[in-house]
Amino acid sequence: MICAGAEEGGIDSCRVQRRGPVSTQRDGSCLQAKRRALRIRPPLVLGLLSLQNCSDRVLALGTAILTRPCPEDRMRGASCLQVLLLMLLGAAGTLESAACGQPRVSSRIVGGQDARDGEWPWQASIQHRGAHVCGGSLIAPQWVLTAAHCFLRRALPSEYHVRLGALHLGAASPRALSAPVRRVLLPPDYSEDRARGDLALLQLRRPVPLSARVQPVCLPEPGSRPPPGTPCWVTGWGSLHPGVPLPEWRPLQGVRVPLLDVRACDHLYHLGTNVPRAERIVLPGNLCAGYVEGHKDACQGDSGGPLTCVKSGRWVLVGVVSWGKGCALPNRPGVYTNVATYSPWIQAHLSL
Structure with missing residues (x-):
């Protein structure tokens, strides 16, 4: 049996319904929580606490603590820090192992080079x-x-x-793993012309074991958009050039590309076309990355892959490879789905 509290009082449990195994109070309010896997905002991914039947949100360390009126008049004060410490004691040991966007091999790719084992886990x-x-x-x-x-x-x-932890696709690797897909979820606004919602969320049949070669990337804050010029990296096993597939002996490829202003990107895609200027080709839910002169870009087979940027020392999944005109052509940069636009939809499914 484990007991928790203070000799002078001030921290205690409330009598609440049996739905929540963890409960306490602050100034006459109950905190009721049930334990389940919840992805909180980057940079941490934890099995923490979700709370129900509450209001008056308090945010700390990315965890939502919600309060509701206590059914009894038991006015005892507990500081937010004390409550948080009690709730996070059991999870504190998982912070390091659950961190996202931190490969154990430092990245050195600056443009069109072979990746190293564990560089993009x-x-x-x-x-x-x-x-x-x-x-x-x-x-x-x-x-x-x-x-x-x-x-x-x-x-x-x-x-x-889904194959994870692989460096080469053409060679068997005892350290790579293959996970069957349980279900495929698409955003409600997805259009088959890829103009909107070109994302798919795959739930694997079971969680995969994390290792130096298999690690999650961080998700962006909802609605965020890095400024134009931000250096990012796109990775994949796609074609080296149109019609020239990556040889099986070549490892995962990566290229450094800067983000472009979406309106400027839309202007580039209108060049040489009969599409009216008022008709958007690149929509606000997209991101563009690449060079006006071409030369560096994603290509066939890279679709769905990550466009990642460094923020506060962690790699963040900013975009998902969606479409483009050819590969690395002048005035035709790569177009990506902006992950931050769909972060609430993604988080809602991860927390179920």
Whole structure:
């Protein structure tokens, strides 16, 4: 048996319904919580606490603590710090292992080079009946984010597997793992022309074990958008050039590309077309990255893969490879789905 409290009082449990195994009070209010897996905002991914039937939100360390009126008049004060310490004692040991966006191999890619083993540990290969079709990103032990257009309309989720921890796709690796897909979730606004919602959230059949070669990437804050010029990296096993697939002996590739202003990107895509200038080609829910002169870009087979940028020392999944005109052509930078636009939708599923 474990007891918790203070000799002088001030911290105690309230009599609450049996729904919540953890409860305490602050100034006549009860804190009732039930334990479940909840992805909180980056940079931490923890199995923490979600709370119910409450109001008066308090935020600390990315964890939401909600209060509701106490059913009894037991006016005892407990500081927020004391409450947080009691609630987080059991989870404190998991902070280091659950951190996202921190590969154990430092990145050195500056443009079109081979990746090293463990350099991009969230990189996934989406495979249909054993063949690589798209890239993806591990965002939690049981969840992978990729592009919606990677999935055949009539294909079953059971026909897909996700390969993680691999450096080469053409060679067997005892340290790589293959995880079957349980279900495929698409955003409610997805359009098949890829203009909107080109994301797919894959729930794996079971959580994958994390290691130096298999780690989640951080998700961005909802609505955030790094400024134009931010250096980011796109990775994948896609073609080196249109019609020139990556040889099986070549490892995962990565290229450094700067973010571009979305309106400027839209202007570039209008050049040489008959599309009216008032008609948007690149929409606000997109991101663009690359060079006006071309030369560096994602290509066929990279779809669904990650566009990641460093923020506060951690790698954040800013975009998902969606579409483009050719590969690395002048005035045709790569177009990505802005993950931050869909962060609330993603978080809602991860917390179920």
